[in-house]
Amino acid sequence: LEVGYRGLLNAGRTRLSAIVHWSDYKDIQLSTIRDFAVEFNNASDSDIGGVELEITTLASDNLQLSAMASYLHTELGEYITVSQARPELGIQDLKGNEMVNAPEWKFALSATYEFSPADVGGFSVSANYYWEDEVFFTPQNHPQASEDSVGRADANLHYRSNDGRWSAELFVKNITDEKVLSGILIASAAVGSPHTGAWDAPRTYGLRVTMEFE
Numbered sequence: 001l002e003v004g005y006r007g008l009l010n011a012g013r014t015r016l017s018a019i020v021h022w023s024d025y026k027d028i029q030l031s032t033i034r035d036f037a038v039e040f041n042n043a044s045d046s047d048i049g050g051v052e053l054e055i056t057t058l059a060s061d062n063l064q065l066s067a068m069a070s071y072l073h074t075e076l077g078e079y080i081t082v083s084q085a086r087p088e089l090g091i092q093d094l095k096g097n098e099m100v101n102a103p104e105w106k107f108a109l110s111a112t113y114e115f116s117p118a119d120v121g122g123f124s125v126s127a128n129y130y131w132e133d134e135v136f137f138t139p140q141n142h143p144q145a146s147e148d149s150v151g152r153a154d155a156n157l158h159y160r161s162n163d164g165r166w167s168a169e170l171f172v173k174n175i176t177d178e179k180v181l182s183g184i185l186i187a188s189a190a191v192g193s194p195h196t197g198a199w200d201a202p203r204t205y206g207l208r209v210t211m212e213f214e
Contacts, residue, residue, distance in 0.1 A: 014057040022049035030079065030100075030139045043079035043139075046099070048072070062115055068108040074099035076139060083140050085186035085193050097141045101183075103133035103149075121162050127155045137184045144195065145184040152178050166211045177203035 004019035027042040050072035059065050079094040098104075110128040117123070131151035138145045156171035174180075184197040 010057065014055065017052070017054040019052045020050075021052075023047070028076075028099075030076075041079075041081065043076050043094070045077040047075045047077075048099070048102075062113055064112045064114075066108075066110045068106070070106045072102055072104055072106075074102040079139065081139075085138075085189060086140070086142070087189050089140075092140065094139050094141075097139060098136055100137060100139060101135050103135045105131075105133040105149075107131045119162065122160045124158045125156075126158070127153065129153045137181075138186065142186065145186055147181040150178050150180050152176070152180070164212070166209070168210070169208045170206075171208070172203065172205040174201060174203045 001023070002019060002021040004017065004021075006015075006017045008015055025046045025048065028046045029040050030043055050070060052068075052070040054066070054068045056064065056066040076094050076097045076099060079097075080091065081094060082091055083089055108128070108130045110126065112124055112126040114122065114124045129151060130153075131149070133149045134146060136142070136146045152173075153175045154171070154173045155175060156169055158167065158169045160167040179202070180200040182198045182200045184195055187194050187196065
């Protein structure tokens with residue numbers, strides 16, 4: 001079920017989107033560790049619902065501002081399992097746990113300013129900030145397999161020539177060099193329950209130059 005509104009306000013200078021959604025999933029598939037392999041099983045009814053709001057406005061002829069916020073509720077239905085990574089916990093019913101990679105809250109802000117000085121081409125300066133709530137990487141919601149809430153910021157300066165044939169961009173991503181986990185897998189207790197994870201990119205910066213040929 002999804003109900004929403006999308007429309008233009010302020011003489012077309014502002015775009016607004018608001019969406020409420022709710023889903024009842026049957027036999028959602030989950031993965032667990034069994035011995036030395038990943039095993040897939042189905043949980044019973046699981047609920048996903050939330051609200052998404054987004055607004056973009058032209059604050060002036062040169063400045064565009066955007067904001068986004070979302071709330072997400074996820075809840076597993078009955079799911080009886082034994083974690084091979086944590087067998088000491090015994091038989092568990094994961095009913096009520098959060099789903100994997102499903103942050104409860106997310107926020108984003110962005111601003112873009114465009115200008116064309118002295119007929120030398122077009123410039124734009126952009127800055128973006130994104131914040132995400134805590135996420136779990138296993139259906140057991142192990143604290144050791146989760147990532148705390150974190151925010152990241154990006155910025156770039158873009159130039160495009162008057163004839164549109166070439167462009168250049170200076171960029172920096174993850175300005176504050178946040179250390180963010182993108183996933184963790186806890187292996188079987190038979191091998192000591194080692195944690196294997198991956199990180200998102202650290203602070204990254206560079207220059208891109210593009211030339212278009214006819």
